[in-house]
Amino acid sequence: FSLASKSYEILALEIFVPWAIATFGDPPRGRLHWLPAGLIGGLTILLYWAFMIFGALGILALAVLTWRASPDRGRYVRHLVLTVIVALVVASWYLVPYLGWGFLHGSSQVEYQYQGGGIQDSPLLFLTPTPLGVLQLIGVIGMVWYRGRVWWGKPMLLLTAGIYAYWLLGLAAFVLVGRHLLVQDTPRLTSLVLASAGVLTIAHTAPRLVRRLTAGTVPAGLPTLSLCLLMIWIAVTAWQAWMPGGPASVTGLYQPAVSATPNDATAAFMTPLPDGRYSPAAPASLRGAWFPTKPIKKDVDSVLGKGAKPVTLSSSEHLFAFVRWPGYIAVTRSAAGIDTNWPARYAALRKLSLVTDPDAFTDASEHTAFGSVDVFILQATDAAHWSWKPFDSDDPDITFTPAQFSPQAFTVFTDLPGNYVLAVRQPQTTS
Structure with missing residues (x-):
């Protein structure tokens, strides 16, 4: 095993x-x-x-x-x-x-x-x-x-x-x-x-x-x-299971061969650090996409101050490996704890996404059935649609629009890499 x-x-x-x-x-x-x-x-x-x-x-x-x-x-x-x-x-x-x-x-x-x-x-x-x-x-x-x-x-x-x-x-x-x-x-x-x-x-x-x-x-x-x-x-046996590729004969010697198929070992090398740097041991062909954790944390700190722990809706759980912020919902349904009630949280998000008036959205996002959502980390599918996508579920993506995030209530950052957008609830809007 x-x-x-x-x-x-x-x-x-x-x-x-x-x-x-x-x-x-x-x-x-x-x-x-x-x-x-x-x-x-x-x-x-x-x-x-x-x-x-x-x-x-x-x-x-x-x-x-x-x-x-x-x-x-x-x-x-x-x-x-x-x-x-x-x-x-x-x-x-x-x-x-x-x-x-x-x-x-x-x-x-x-x-x-x-x-x-x-x-x-x-x-x-x-x-x-x-x-x-x-x-x-x-x-x-x-x-x-x-x-x-x-x-x-x-x-x-x-x-x-x-x-x-x-x-x-x-x-x-x-x-x-x-x-x-x-x-x-x-x-x-x-x-x-x-x-x-x-x-x-x-x-x-x-x-x-x-x-x-x-x-x-x-x-x-x-x-x-x-x-x-x-x-x-x-x-x-362990080499073949855990190393990035199995033993391959090179000029008569057994050396590790780089496999094009990712496994647990290659993930440790291909995953970028929070600031976007990659391990020097990872070939460019195996590099995974960067989730900009460090820029996101910097932007959130600029609004809420250092040490804040906002409830976060994130399109990627890479974030939670590096910051101790509570997540609103798991991206992967099958990995969510039973007592988080993933289906009900998803339904609450879908209901929230249908609130189009900015002021009503500000209030609704603060008082969902599972509490406030203070930070939204979404992916911009185009200029008018920001989405949160469940990873392994047949449920459709949940889509928000820029107009829902009132500038009086949220500070929005759109200059993040990877088509990510960030909306942070301003402290004065929190009751």
Whole structure:
């Protein structure tokens, strides 16, 4: 799962297996105390809660079996309850508004509008002819073989079975009601659990196997050679996924090749700085368009003073990477938080755009259903139309006109690069 922009998911993924087994299982060195277990669980919810949902059935099965086998069932139940309470408290600043909004207004994952890549893919990842696939196949064999022989066998098998059960439920929901329950993301967790089982199987089996085959002696350098080969494969795989282009042969040497297809790595070089400068490492052919953050901030400061934090309607979210101004609405609908109510905000903007009288527009833009809009950053499609365009929505662009922005209420800047125009509400017009 080498997607650089999803680093928070990678962190949540890496912690899942050891946390689940150490918290709900019965490892020989002792169970993880409820306080750190709850802290880790709460932070995992904040990072990426979906992995906990995918593994919930397996965790439940593991908890039930551990409880049945526990010599002190009451103490184990107390451990579970305290773990859950701590996790909920840690994640409460996110869960309370999220669930509160859902109960009061209803909610639906924007992701349900799309099928998502991976729903139709085979879940049998361990049959892929790659080093990772081989490791996962070893994990499948190890879980089945060692399920009653080693302490980790049954917990790993339960976690794996739980994820596959969730995948089947998601497919059934998709067929019956069109809700796929984000099952396209389950292979990321399945892959991790199978690979972890493969590592545990090798760690448990390899020493015994080597002793049998070599009569107690291991060829010198064999472990080091095996590790080096594995690291070379990992390095090349990561290079191809994260570097701006894959390895290319140049006069017999492997050097990075500049790819014409942007990815997360090229974006770091092709994106200009707030003042319009580009990284000297980026070729001109890969340079992205400049969003004039620094000139915009300078113009806004000239009207509102330094340190102002106006509510801003911006045609690009590049702005918010560099200034701490609250945005009125996300440009990308599918990336907007559920409690921002993107559809209603869009409707409020469309209603505002229809107010043609300058004085009425000044008042309406200060008192929308979601509060005031103090700064407008729009794109001039022509001399008479300034637009705000949603990025990934079928909803039409919202268009304003220069005449709506009264010179007594707004200071307008039209000399920005990239056909951007800026309208800043003057302080005296704010009630």
